[in-house]
Amino acid sequence: MVKLDGISSFVAIAEAGSISAAARRLHLSKSVVSERLADLEQGLGAPLFHRTTRKLSLTEDGLAFLDRALRIVREVEEAAAEVGERRGQLTGPMRLSAPVTFGRMHLGPALYPFLGAHPGISMTLELDDRRVEVSAEGFDAVVRNGTIADSRLVAWVLAPSRRFLVASPDYLRRHGTPRSLAELSDHRAIHYANRGIADWRFLDTRPDEFVRPHAVLRVNNGDLMRGAALAGLGLALLPTFIVGEQIRSGELVIVDVGREVEQEFIYMAHPDGRRVSTKLRALADALKAAFGDPPYWDVGVPPAPGATIART
Template sequence: MLKLDGITSFVAIAEAGSISGAARRMSLSKSVVSERLAELEQGLGAPLFHRTTRKLSLTEDGQAFLERALRIVREVEEAAAEVSERRGQLTGPMRLSAPVTFGRMHLGPALYPFLSRHPGISMTLELDDRRVDAQADGYDAVLRHGAIADSRLVAWVLAPSRRFLVASPAYLKRHGRPRRPADFADHRAIRYSNRGIADWRFLEARADEFVRPHVVLRVNNGDMMREAAMAGLGLALLPTFIIGEQLRSGELEIVDVGQSPETEFLYMAHPDGRRASAKLRALADALKEAFGDPPYWDAGLAWASGGGGGLDVDKAAFEGRDKER
């Protein structure tokens, strides 16, 4: 009969790439982990790794077994966590994916108090601007910014997100201020490469009046988009959770072309068909509370009604909210 500790050790070796790395992760001696692997291979009647002096690599049988082994380990961990949850404790592993800029600027500060309150949770957070497959890649949940479209996911809205077309005062002085989408022909753009040409969508724009500007920079990171806009390279369409501070300081200005970008949200999504754990629900509630409604990064920013909108900065309101946090 196969033993669970052997399967767990196999998964740790596959993820760490070495027996010594797995031993460190599991707080066991190298010899114990090696013995567990040997016993598992003997029970299966097949080697699971190619062994060389430098590294281990999965055999064909090992690769096939890994998929099932990951599922087994995950089910056992979730079962143990569920027992703890029944006793009112939030424990066990949690694996999340989130965008890089949002994770650095806002998710981290909201997560740290949550993890301090629940020390039994072991979280793995992977920051990546690409759209990962929550189901196939084994995430408990993914945090995303955008429209909610993936029908395979159950989404919880964490906060509304407002995006604005912005540019630096220096850029607008050199190139003028576009007043309608047709004016984009005379302008330069900084684009988010992970969304492609579909990123610049305005609710009221007709296809025959929309002109795409010359793209001076494509990049898959919001921090760099903001910095490029501040450097005067061109127009950028960015959410206020990235550019709120620069709008308040005047380093970036909203460019009103009479039309609004599509509505978007910050949301947490988990695979459809998988019951959301108590700790995942608790995390969603904690993030909602930390971000606020309206979200704190919009504090001190007031937009005029109408397409695009102008901007008024209420510095007193912003400073008051900042002190509360």
């Protein structure tokens, strides 16, 4: 007999890539998940994974079974959620991904009252600065900071994300303050490694106008970028949700090079074509309300430099 818990375990293993990772996701012991997989394979009469000492990979039968298994698990989760919604309750599992720094500084504090108000929700939040594949990795949604470009996702804007080129007063005393894009070539930069130099996008700028500054540090975390800028290592392009406090205190100074930085957004995105649960919509509304309009991290931060400077 094929059991639902075996199907759920199989899906978790396929998405997580290992039995250990699936067990952590399901909050079960590794032995229980292994036993459920073995029972499922016995019931189906076919192995679903190739097993080696290093990894698991789906067999041909496993690949064929995975698509239907995903639909079964999602249908059961959605059916259970619908029952709760009919009774006026938000219930069931939710799995989200979000950037590390934003999650620590802002998303977590906004989530706590929401989860407290809806104890029937069981949320898994994974903080990771890489770009996750929402559907393939089993997330209900992702919270991201950036431009909205992925056509496979439906995005709900939660808040604007203003970014500024900043540096410490000490760095500017030692190296001078750049006043144009061309002058950036004489400076040192702290880059977000997941985007690199392509992250430095300014409005109304020709490709030949931008001169790449020397990268003194590349790192894939906003907390470390802020720390490097505060230490006087170089210029950094960072959102106000990371450096708003330091701009207000004067620990970091906004550098005006005559161009406004391309606008980005904090948004929640979910796979296109999938039924959107009531609890996901409720979460998006709660986050928008918690962040505010304008968002609270922008309070006291001056207007974007370069916004009224004519192009030459």
